[in-house]
Amino acid sequence: MKVRVKFKKYGSLRFIGHLDVMRFFQKVMRRAQIPIAFTAGYNPHMIMSFASPLGIGLTSEGEYFDIELSEPISSSEAVRRMNEVTAEGIEVVSFRQIAEEKKMTGMAIVAAADYLVGFKNETDGAAITEKIITDFLRQQEIVVLKQTKRSEQxxxxxxxxxxxELTKSGIYLQLAAGSVENLKPELVMCALYQFAGICEASAGLSRHRLEMYADLASETEKAAGIRRLVPLDALGKDME
Known part of the structure; x- marks a missing residue:
């Protein structure tokens, strides 16, 4: 039985990395007595995979990881147990059964993510207007220098x-995400700042991930530029 867990990450825990988050939830599973399944062999480990690791310094209300259970447990009971043993800065939101197919894991299907970027510098915030964003998006190409594991391109x-979109709280972004195509909000903001003629592009910004999505569009729809984005937890169901 496969399950998708949704959680929030906030406060000082935004500064811990992905491996620490993974170890944290391994301890939570043990303390909450969640019947998680283990791999076979001489060195068994919990079957757990994260949809898309969150960058250090970002907060989020839409993080996901998938696990396998060795026996059923109700969703409400699992959420209650996990939140009782978690730490300030991590909150479990949902615990939902998902399809058994390997191709439907969060890591495999995540296609987009929502972000809210806030300005800590009021001057920079005032300099970004709706017109600047409109003109920025009208460009047929926005070429940036992206760092890869081996080089820059x-x-x-x-x-x-x-x-x-420009909102009262900052700039809302919906960006490609996942293993095939992935775009970080700071790279977009860097390009926007350069377009607007603002220096120190990545300074003074707060970044908050709102949600992650799967794209249920057919291959024909995708070829036509059509997306049917659905939150990852919407692909599961609560267990009684």
Whole structure:
């Protein structure tokens, strides 16, 4: 039985990395007595995979990881137990059964993510207007220098920006996410700052992930640029 867990990450725990988050939840599973399944062999470990690791310094209300259970447990009971033993800065939101197919894991299907980028510098915030964002998105190409594991390369990020809006709280972004195509909000903001003529592009920004999505569009729809984005937890169901 496969389950998808949704959680929030906030406060001082935004500064811990992905491996620490994974170890943290391994301890939570033991303390909450969640019947998680283990791999076979001489060195068994919990069957657990995260949809898309969150960068250090970011907060989020839409993080996901998948596990396998050795026996059933109700969703409400699992959420209660886990939150009783968690730490300030991590809150479990849902615990939902998902399809058994390997191709439906969060890591495999995540296709987009929502972010809210806030300005800590009021001057920079005032300099970004709706017109600047509109003109920025009208560009056919937005070429940036992207760091890879081995080198740097120029990449056109315009097709990876699905939505971008100015709100009272900052800039809302909907970006490509996942193993195939992935765009970080700071790279978009760097390009926007350069377009607007603002220096120190990545300074003074707060970044908050709101949600992660799977794309249920058919291959024909995707080829036509059509997306049908669904939150990852919407693909599961609560267990009684």
């Amino acid at each position: 120029e990449v056109n990020i315009r097709p990876l920006i699905y939505r971008m």
